[in-house]
Structures are given as C-alpha cells and as structure tokens.
Amino acid sequence: MSLNNDIFLLISEHLYDQSDQLNLLLVCRDWYSIFLPKAYKTISVDAPKIYPLSLAVRKNPKIGTAIQNLSVDWYHSESEPGNDYDVDGLVETLKQAGDVADDLAAWEESLRTGCPDAWLAVLVLSLESIKSMTLRFSHSPYFLPMVTRIAANGNLSSPKPVLQLLESVDIWEDDPKQYYLANELLPFFYLPAMRVFTAGGVCEVDPGIVSLKAGTSTIRKIDLGRLNTNNGGNGFAEYIISCANLEIFDYQHDDKSIWGEVYTDFCPLLFYNALCSQKHSLRELRLNNNGATGQSGFDEDTKEFNGFGSLAEFHQLRELRMPLRTLLQFGSSDRPKVSLLEVLPPSLEFLNLAHYHEEDFDIVNKNLQTMLAQRERLPNLKRIEIQPYVLVMTAGAIVHSTNFRVQESTQQSFLPFDMACREMGIQFGFSKEGNCRLTTE
Structure with a gap:
C-alpha cells in the first residue's frame, strides 16, 4: 500500500536537520519530487x-524556485582562491542586473576570482520565490547596488521576478x-512586497534626505534595536517617512557613528519629527529604552535636538518604551516640561519608563498617581513598568x-503605587533590561 504524499510531507516536518531533509532526495525519483520544495x-x-549553491540552482532551476528563506552568514567581498x-x-544574466559595461566587466572578473558578494548577486537573480533574507556581512560592491537598481527599475530585464516577493x-x-550607511539599505524599502526591515550596524552621517519617497513603502516594521549598534544622526527620517503605514518602530542608540572618528549623541527630536508622519498607524514605539542616552562628550551639535513632543495624537499607539526624561522633555534641565497625561494617547495599553533614576522619584510618582486619579484619560492601560538605570x-556573579x-x-x-495599580486592575512591575549601571553587594 502506498502512502499519500501529504503523509510523507508530514513525516518530513519532524526532520529538523537540513542534511536529513536533503538525504531524503537521494532515496528515489518520487521522493526527490515530493521533498525538494520542503528541503x-x-x-x-x-x-x-x-x-556551490549558485551552481546547483543553475543546473536545477527547481531548487531556486523552492528557496523562500535564505540566510547567509559572514560573507564578504574578498576572493575565495583555490x-x-x-x-x-x-x-546574459549579468546584463539583466548590470548597469554599464565597466561594471559588468568588474563583476565578471570578481566571479572568476570567487568573490562571495558577486556570487550572491548572481544567486539572488535565480531565486524567484525568495521571501526573507538574513545577511551578515560588511562590504557589498555587487549585491546592494543590484538591489538599488531593482528598486529603481522594477524587475530589470529578468524573465523571473527578482526580489518582487521579498517580505523581510x-x-x-x-x-x-x-558599518552600513543608511542610504545603502534604503532601496529595500521600495521593493513591492517588503513588510519587515531589521538591521544592525547602520549609521547616518549625511544630514540631508537625498532620495525620499514619502509614504510609498509597504514596510510595517522597522527594527533598529539590534545590540545597540545603530546611530541615527538624522532620526532615520528617510526610513520612517518613506513608510505608508508604519506600525512598529524599534531604535536603540549607539553613540559611535564611525569608529574612532564620528560620535553622535541621541537626538530624540529628530525621531519625533519623522515619527509624526506615522500618527495614523504606529502601534508600538520602542525608542532608545535600552540604548545610550547620556552625553558622549564628543558631540556638541545635538543639544538643540534633546527635546521631544506629544504622542497624544498617535491614536493607534498601544505600546510605548522610552527613557522617562525623553518622554517628559527634561532637555538639559532637572525638571520636566510636560506631564505624562499631556503626552500619552488614550489608546495606550503598555508603558515602560526607562532609565529611571532615584532622584526622579517625586516627579515620576506624582505623574503616575495623577494618571491613576484620571484613569478615564487612559482607559486601555493594562501595564506600567519602571526600568531603573541602577541595578x-x-x-562574583x-x-x-x-x-x-x-x-x-x-x-x-x-x-504604594503598586497597591493602587492592583486596585484598578493595572499590572505594575520593574524591567531589568537595557543600558544600566551595576552596583554589587
């Protein structure tokens, strides 16, 4: 009795090692046809x-059609001799994605010497079903420029859709x-199916917005929170404003912009100005709750951007994580310019006040108690967290x-505030994440 193909596929779901899945292809021709898309x-x-993967795809295009998720670990632009x-x-393949004759000649020469970045660009041209890519690399003289041309010119002249289904x-x-320059990665925002953009090691060193296409990107989530390695000297305005309906924004700041050369402090006002373009859609905002907020001592040009603004008109906002001194607009003062009730939207469900210092207790406690006293102003609030800076x-631990x-x-x-929250059905707690100063006992 023969088993249904669906049963074979169900069995293969329990083979987590890719080598085991590939071994199934060697059993017989029927199994090869059944398991190739899954493997x-x-x-x-x-x-x-x-x-080798690019070569396999050229010899068997069905492999290229099957690949939907590609992860490339630590590739580079150096040749792989031997x-x-x-x-x-x-x-002809290069002509589909090339720009000028000189570029094509350099690309072909890099392929002959085994440049992984050059071969990645060729590989991607054959992956018509690709939906997600995870790339860990540095210099990219071929792949990223190809993405730029695809974003600008659609599907190039390729008979297959190139990056037209890419979502993440x-x-x-x-x-x-x-580092990457922010504008090097901007073309991903203009691919037609993109929804999620995650990046680390990105910096903005050019204060100008040179290629902005406001409100045209389909991206819903921007995650620049990886390991606090990003530096947004212009508030990542190009990324944010380009989105039509941004729902999630996560940014954690690193003072280092260019190693040993350029340092840029956190400029919350620049982010606020850009985020105002997403008042209608933003649901989650995590703005430097885990990153560096102090003055690096190297940057004297950012003091005018220390302010922030009200989030009261962000009517879709559900989750907010921010340094409390940024949210309450302390600036260079020891006193806030606004209250929590003035800047929070009634839609808010979760509030995290990061970088809390004990000397700010009276200010924070007064604001929180006032919030509870006027609970009707924040009817959806379910949880409040304090994220102390000193832990x-x-x-020896x-x-x-x-x-x-x-x-x-x-x-x-x-x-006392914790008890008051419980009486009103609001959860209260502390967070131990992010940038902090440790003491021992």
Missing part, C-alpha cells in the same frame, strides 16, 4: 557555500569598526540580566 525552502550557508569558478553562460530583510554587521548584582536585581530602596518607594 530547500529554508537554506543557510556561509561564504564558501554561496558558489577553486575553479564556472562563469560560462553568465554574461535582516541585515547586520557585528564588527564595531564596520544590583551579587559580587556572572554579568547577565538574570542576575540583576532592582535596588530594595526603589522597590519600597513604589509599593
């Missing part, structure tokens, strides 16, 4: 494996001495957030 749906490779790289028949990109550089750790504790004095000071 190649999600592919992870490192730099030396980009060329192999015989087959570039026969690729000239996760691109990052974990070497602190390397306690037992001497491993430095990890699971070993951090909130100071006893901080916990005691908020006990």
Whole structure:
C-alpha cells in the first residue's frame, strides 16, 4: 500500500536537520519530487557555500524556485582562491542586473576570482520565490547596488521576478569598526512586497534626505534595536517617512557613528519629527529604552535636538518604551516640561519608563498617581513598568540580566503605587533590561 504524499510531507516536518531533509532526495525519483520544495525552502550557508549553491540552482532551476528563506552568514567581498569558478553562460544574466559595461566587466572578473558578494548577486537573480533574507556581512560592491537598481527599475530585464516577493530583510554587521550607511539599505524599502526591515550596524552621517519617497513603502516594521549598534544622526527620517503605514518602530542608540572618528549623541527630536508622519498607524514605539542616552562628550551639535513632543495624537499607539526624561522633555534641565497625561494617547495599553533614576522619584510618582486619579484619560492601560538605570548584582556573579536585581530602596518607594495599580486592575512591575549601571553587594 502506498502512502499519500501529504503523509510523507508530514513525516518530513519532524526532520529538523537540513542534511536529513536533503538525504531524503537521494532515496528515489518520487521522493526527490515530493521533498525538494520542503528541503530547500529554508537554506543557510556561509561564504564558501554561496558558489556551490549558485551552481546547483543553475543546473536545477527547481531548487531556486523552492528557496523562500535564505540566510547567509559572514560573507564578504574578498576572493575565495583555490577553486575553479564556472562563469560560462553568465554574461546574459549579468546584463539583466548590470548597469554599464565597466561594471559588468568588474563583476565578471570578481566571479572568476570567487568573490562571495558577486556570487550572491548572481544567486539572488535565480531565486524567484525568495521571501526573507538574513545577511551578515560588511562590504557589498555587487549585491546592494543590484538591489538599488531593482528598486529603481522594477524587475530589470529578468524573465523571473527578482526580489518582487521579498517580505523581510535582516541585515547586520557585528564588527564595531564596520558599518552600513543608511542610504545603502534604503532601496529595500521600495521593493513591492517588503513588510519587515531589521538591521544592525547602520549609521547616518549625511544630514540631508537625498532620495525620499514619502509614504510609498509597504514596510510595517522597522527594527533598529539590534545590540545597540545603530546611530541615527538624522532620526532615520528617510526610513520612517518613506513608510505608508508604519506600525512598529524599534531604535536603540549607539553613540559611535564611525569608529574612532564620528560620535553622535541621541537626538530624540529628530525621531519625533519623522515619527509624526506615522500618527495614523504606529502601534508600538520602542525608542532608545535600552540604548545610550547620556552625553558622549564628543558631540556638541545635538543639544538643540534633546527635546521631544506629544504622542497624544498617535491614536493607534498601544505600546510605548522610552527613557522617562525623553518622554517628559527634561532637555538639559532637572525638571520636566510636560506631564505624562499631556503626552500619552488614550489608546495606550503598555508603558515602560526607562532609565529611571532615584532622584526622579517625586516627579515620576506624582505623574503616575495623577494618571491613576484620571484613569478615564487612559482607559486601555493594562501595564506600567519602571526600568531603573541602577541595578544590583551579587559580587562574583556572572554579568547577565538574570542576575540583576532592582535596588530594595526603589522597590519600597513604589509599593504604594503598586497597591493602587492592583486596585484598578493595572499590572505594575520593574524591567531589568537595557543600558544600566551595576552596583554589587
């Protein structure tokens, strides 16, 4: 008795190792046809494996059609010597995505010498079903320029859709001495199916907006919170304003813009000005609740951008995580310019006040108590968190957030407010995440 193909596929769902899935293809021709789409749906490779994968796709286009999720770990633009790289028949492929003759010649030469970035660009031209990409790399002289041309000119002259189905990109550089310029990655925003953009190691060094297409991007989520490695000297205005309906924005600041050369402090007002273009759609805002908020000492040009603005008209906002001094617009003063009730929208469900210092207790407590007294102003509020800047750790313990504790004095000071929250059905607690100063005991 033969089993239904759906049963075979159900069995394959329990094979988590990709090598096991690929081994199924070797059993017989029927199994090859059944399991190929599943085996190649999600592919992870490192730099030396980009060329073999590209070669396999050229020999069997069904593999390229099957790949929907591609993860490339630590590829680069340096050559991989010692192999015989087959570039026969690729000239026409390069012409589909090339720009000028000189670029094509350089691209072809880089393919012959085994440049992983050059081969990635060729590979992507054959992945008509690709929906998500995770890329960990630095310099990209071929792939990123190709994305730029695709975003500007549609599907180029390729007979297959190139990046037209791409929904999610996760691109990052974990070497602190390397970075992407923000405008290098902007073309991803103008691919037609994009929904989620995640990046690390991105900096804005040009204060101007040179290629803004306001309200045209389909991206719903921008995540620039990875490991606090991004520096938005212009508030990432190009990214934010380009979106038609941005729902989630996460940004964590790193003072370093260019290693050893340029340092830019957090400029909340620039982010606010850009985010105002998304009042109608923004649902979650995590703005530097875990990043650097102090003055680096290297940047004297950002003081005028220390302010913020009201979020009262952000009618879709459900979750807010921000430094309390940013939200209450302390600026360079020790006193707030506004109250929480003035700046929070009635739609809010979750509030995290980050970078709390004990000297701000009276201000914070007064604002929170006033919020409870006028509960009808925030009818949807379900949880409030305080994120202290100073945390306690037992001497000799491993430095990890699971070993951090909130100071006893901080916990005691908020006990009355905690009890008041419980009476009103609101959860209250402390967060131990993000940028902090540790003390030991």
